[in-house]
């Protein structure tokens with residue numbers, strides 16, 4: 031599901047267009063997470079947690095080594111191969127990254143629209159997620175009109191509404207009170223129970239103590255202590271292989287959709303490729319073609335009743 035092999039990562043040193051590169055923010059990071067696992071990503075500020083998550087949701091490529099996500103080896107993959115994989119990854123950003131000119135409803139609906147869900151069928155799921163995060167009444171508001179905690183809850187709803195195969199969350203409880211943080215943990219656990227692989231970077235020790243799970247511990251960009259995460263590679267996942275089907279590619283990718291995807295990039299296209307030891311694949315046949323669009327296929331996503339049931343229990 032996720033494999034890091036001797037990964038090194040450098041950021042641009044004196045700014046993105048200067049051509050100089052800073053010290054390695056990640057050094058020789060190696061681990062593997064099986065499908066259906068739940069992993070805490072821990073470490074002090076500046077240790078490299080966000081950098082690991084950026085590599086997992088394909089906002090960056092490694093400058094050394096290999097990162098494989100959902101079967102895609104990212105270090106040399108062509109950019110066109112990244113989009114379909116990214117659509118299967120849900121992200122809760124530390125700084126939310128809501129699109130300020132779209133309503134709350136449209137922000138949460140974005141992953142479903144990117145996955146090609148018909149408008150008629152997405153309303154119920156978006157409304158249910160908004161209700162779950164307690165913001166159904168703010169569907170028409172713009173993100174800048176919301177508090178930090180409310181924006182975080184919208185960001186969480188957007189990350190999970192399309193039931194991603196992989197969910198990465200960067201300090202998802204940073205702006206939540208303890209009750210909301212426990213509800214969020216319940217949602218993450220329920221999604222994990224249903225087959226989503228979950229990785230959460232956090233400083234919230236109370237949250238971690240409520241759900242013991244394997245941890246990756248980073249210090250100064252190095253993986254210092256792996257509590258079960260590195261070794262679990264050999265344990266086959268008991269979860270069904272196709273817990274979440276591939277999303278359909280949008281029939282046509284309008285410019286607005288492409289712009290919305292780029293807004294979630296840490297490095298927009300022209301800065302996407304840091305100097306990797308090996309050159310990218312020469313232009314040729316795309317090894318990762320978009321899945322074919324099948325006509326009259328049933329909607330790939332079920333409704334959310336099981337998540338709702340799990341939350342009621344909580």
Ligand SMILES: Nc1ncnc2c1ncn2[C@@H]1O[C@H](COP(=O)(O)OP(=O)(O)OP(=O)(O)O)[C@@H](O)[C@H]1O
Pocket residue numbers: 041042052055073074075076077078079080081082
């Ligand atoms: N965009 C960037 N440009 C240059 N250096 C960066 C950039 N982002 C992160 N770094 C550097 O990479 C290192 C790891 O940062 P990262 O944000 O991954 O740490 P973190 O563990 O997530 O920290 P925090 O808990 O404070 O969010 C730090 O030294 C940081 O200064």
